[in-house]
Amino acid sequence: MSAHPAPPTRGRLRDRTVAVVGAGLAGLRAASALAAAGARVVVVEAGDRVGGKAVLDSRDGFSLDRTLQLVGYEDASLLRWARECSLSESLLPLRPVASAQLHRGRIVPCDARSLGEIARTPGVRLRDRFRLLRLPRLMDRYAPLLDPVHPERAAALDFRSVRDWADLYLGASVREHFVAPRAAAETLGDPHELSRVAFLLHWQQSRRGAGRLGIAPSGLGELADGVAATLEVRTGLRARQLKELDGGRLALECSGPEGTGADAVLEVDALVLTTPAAEAGRIAASAVTPAERDFLAAVRFGPRVALAVATERPLTGLPQLVRIPHVEGEASGCGIEAMLVEPGVPGGRAPEGSGLVTAVASQRFAELRANDPDEQVEKALLSALERLLPRVATTRRFQRLHRDPVGVPRFEVGAYNALARFQRVQQDRRALGRRLYFAGDYLSGPRFEDAVASGARAAEAVVQDLTVGQPA
Ligand SMILES: Cc1cc2nc3c(=O)[nH]c(=O)nc-3n(C[C@H](O)[C@H](O)[C@H](O)COP(=O)(O)OP(=O)(O)OC[C@H]3O[C@@H](n4cnc5c(N)ncnc54)[C@H](O)[C@@H]3O)c2cc1C
Incomplete structure (x- = not known):
C-alpha cells in the first residue's frame, strides 16, 4: 500500500511556472502543493467561483450544497491538506453523522x-x-x-x-x-x-476508519475558498487549447467572458488539467496520443440531481445520513437515493434552531428526468422528501435544486483496466519529456478524498519531473 502523497519539498521549483486548469478540489490541491514546492502557480477556472462541485452555495445562513458533503474520519489526503494549509478549523472537528436506512417505509438506525x-x-x-x-x-x-x-x-x-x-x-x-x-x-x-x-x-x-462519517462544520466550500485565497486564481477564464513549444514548454490559450477582451495565453513549464475527462481531452488534443484521447473521450459520467431544503426547525437531534435501498425507493416511487438531515448549530451549515436536508436522487431518476423542466423535477423530489420526512411539508422555508449533467464518474466494470492503461501511457510520455498531467475524480474515485489524492499525485509527478538532476 502506498502512502498518501507527501507534500513536495519546499523551494525546489523556484523559477518554474505551472498552470493548473480547474479550481475544484483536485485542482486546488495540486496548486497548493506546487506553490508549497516553490513554483509560480496560476489556477485557471472557467466558473466565477472556486470549489467545483464543492462550491459554497448559501442563502440566509444556510449552505445549500449540491453534494452531501460527507467526509470520512480517515480521509488522509483531505485531512493532511487542511493541516498543511492551516485550514483545519474549516474541516475539524468533523460533526459525527449517524447512519440510518429506509426499511419497509420507516427510517431505522443502521450503522453497519x-x-x-x-x-x-x-x-x-x-x-x-x-x-x-x-x-x-x-x-x-x-x-x-x-x-x-x-x-x-x-x-x-x-x-x-x-x-x-x-x-x-x-x-x-x-x-x-x-x-x-x-x-x-x-x-x-x-x-x-x-x-x-x-x-x-x-x-x-x-x-x-471504522466506517465513521462526518461533515465539516461549515462545508468543504470554505476550505476551497481558504486555499484559493493563498493562490493566484483567475476565475472566469476558460482553458481552450494548448500548444507544445520548444524546450518542452507549453502555451495554454484561454478565453475570458465574451466581449471582455480578457483572453490570455499562459506559457508554462508544466500544465495540470483537472477538468472533467472530455474537456481535458479537448484542451490537450494536440499533445495527447490516440490511446489517451480515446480514454478521455470514453470516460463516462452520470448526471446528478440534488435538492437542498432549509427548514424552520431541526428534523433530527444529530446529523443523520439516510440511505434508501433500491427496493424501497422503487416500491415508493421515491427517486431519492440518500439524504443528509442535519440540525443547525452556531457557525454550522444551518443557523441554530433550524434544519437542513440535502437529498441526492438516484442516477436512474436523474437520467429519466434529464429533459424535464426544473420545476417538475423539484416538485417530484419535494413530494418524495415529504413522504419520507412528513415534517418537511410544515417546516420548509426554501429549497434549491442542483442539476449536473456531468455529475459523477462511473466506475463501471472495465474502468480500472482502462485507468491502468492510461497511467502506463502517462509514464511513457513523462519519460519522453512531456510535462502535461491529469488529475480529478475520474482518475481516482467518486469522493472528495479521491479528488484531493489525485491532485496531490499529479503535483508529486510535476515536482519529480521538473527537479530531475537537481540536488534533493
Ligand atoms: C450530487 C453529488 C453528491 C456528492 N456527495 C459527496 C459526498 O458527500 N462526499 C464526497 O466525498 N464526495 C461527494 N461527491 C463527489 C465530489 O463532489 C467530487 O468527487 C469532487 O468534488 C470532484 O472534484 P474535482 O476537482 O475532480 O472536479 P470538479 O469539482 O468538477 O472541478 C472541476 C473544475 O474544472 C472547471 N473547469 C471545467 N472546464 C474548464 C475549462 N475549460 N477551463 C477552466 N476550468 C474548467 C470547473 O468549472 C470546475 O470548477 C458528490 C458529487 C455529487 C455530484
Missing part, C-alpha cells in the same frame, strides 16, 4: 460498521448472515491490490460488478440491503454496473 451490525441490517436474511463471515477473509485477500491513491493497481479485480460479486459471495439479501445502498450512497454509482473495485476501495477505507 462491524460484521455483527451488518448482519443485523434490516432485510438481511438469516441464511446470508452466515455468509457474511466470508467478508473479512475476502477483504484480506484483496487488500494488497486496494490502494486509494493508485486505484488502477486493482485492475486485476475489475471483471465483476458489485452486484454480481455480492450475489456470489454474500447473498442477495446482503447485496440488496447492505452492499447496494452503500455503493449507491457513498460511491454514487449504480450497483448493477459499478465495478466491484469501486465498492472494495470504499469499504476498505471505511473499515480503516
Whole structure:
C-alpha cells in the first residue's frame, strides 16, 4: 500500500511556472502543493467561483450544497491538506453523522460498521448472515491490490460488478440491503454496473476508519475558498487549447467572458488539467496520443440531481445520513437515493434552531428526468422528501435544486483496466519529456478524498519531473 502523497519539498521549483486548469478540489490541491514546492502557480477556472462541485452555495445562513458533503474520519489526503494549509478549523472537528436506512417505509438506525451490525441490517436474511463471515477473509485477500491513491493497481479485480460479486459471495439479501445502498450512497454509482473495485476501495477505507462519517462544520466550500485565497486564481477564464513549444514548454490559450477582451495565453513549464475527462481531452488534443484521447473521450459520467431544503426547525437531534435501498425507493416511487438531515448549530451549515436536508436522487431518476423542466423535477423530489420526512411539508422555508449533467464518474466494470492503461501511457510520455498531467475524480474515485489524492499525485509527478538532476 502506498502512502498518501507527501507534500513536495519546499523551494525546489523556484523559477518554474505551472498552470493548473480547474479550481475544484483536485485542482486546488495540486496548486497548493506546487506553490508549497516553490513554483509560480496560476489556477485557471472557467466558473466565477472556486470549489467545483464543492462550491459554497448559501442563502440566509444556510449552505445549500449540491453534494452531501460527507467526509470520512480517515480521509488522509483531505485531512493532511487542511493541516498543511492551516485550514483545519474549516474541516475539524468533523460533526459525527449517524447512519440510518429506509426499511419497509420507516427510517431505522443502521450503522453497519462491524460484521455483527451488518448482519443485523434490516432485510438481511438469516441464511446470508452466515455468509457474511466470508467478508473479512475476502477483504484480506484483496487488500494488497486496494490502494486509494493508485486505484488502477486493482485492475486485476475489475471483471465483476458489485452486484454480481455480492450475489456470489454474500447473498442477495446482503447485496440488496447492505452492499447496494452503500455503493449507491457513498460511491454514487449504480450497483448493477459499478465495478466491484469501486465498492472494495470504499469499504476498505471505511473499515480503516471504522466506517465513521462526518461533515465539516461549515462545508468543504470554505476550505476551497481558504486555499484559493493563498493562490493566484483567475476565475472566469476558460482553458481552450494548448500548444507544445520548444524546450518542452507549453502555451495554454484561454478565453475570458465574451466581449471582455480578457483572453490570455499562459506559457508554462508544466500544465495540470483537472477538468472533467472530455474537456481535458479537448484542451490537450494536440499533445495527447490516440490511446489517451480515446480514454478521455470514453470516460463516462452520470448526471446528478440534488435538492437542498432549509427548514424552520431541526428534523433530527444529530446529523443523520439516510440511505434508501433500491427496493424501497422503487416500491415508493421515491427517486431519492440518500439524504443528509442535519440540525443547525452556531457557525454550522444551518443557523441554530433550524434544519437542513440535502437529498441526492438516484442516477436512474436523474437520467429519466434529464429533459424535464426544473420545476417538475423539484416538485417530484419535494413530494418524495415529504413522504419520507412528513415534517418537511410544515417546516420548509426554501429549497434549491442542483442539476449536473456531468455529475459523477462511473466506475463501471472495465474502468480500472482502462485507468491502468492510461497511467502506463502517462509514464511513457513523462519519460519522453512531456510535462502535461491529469488529475480529478475520474482518475481516482467518486469522493472528495479521491479528488484531493489525485491532485496531490499529479503535483508529486510535476515536482519529480521538473527537479530531475537537481540536488534533493
Ligand atoms: C450530487 C453529488 C453528491 C456528492 N456527495 C459527496 C459526498 O458527500 N462526499 C464526497 O466525498 N464526495 C461527494 N461527491 C463527489 C465530489 O463532489 C467530487 O468527487 C469532487 O468534488 C470532484 O472534484 P474535482 O476537482 O475532480 O472536479 P470538479 O469539482 O468538477 O472541478 C472541476 C473544475 O474544472 C472547471 N473547469 C471545467 N472546464 C474548464 C475549462 N475549460 N477551463 C477552466 N476550468 C474548467 C470547473 O468549472 C470546475 O470548477 C458528490 C458529487 C455529487 C455530484
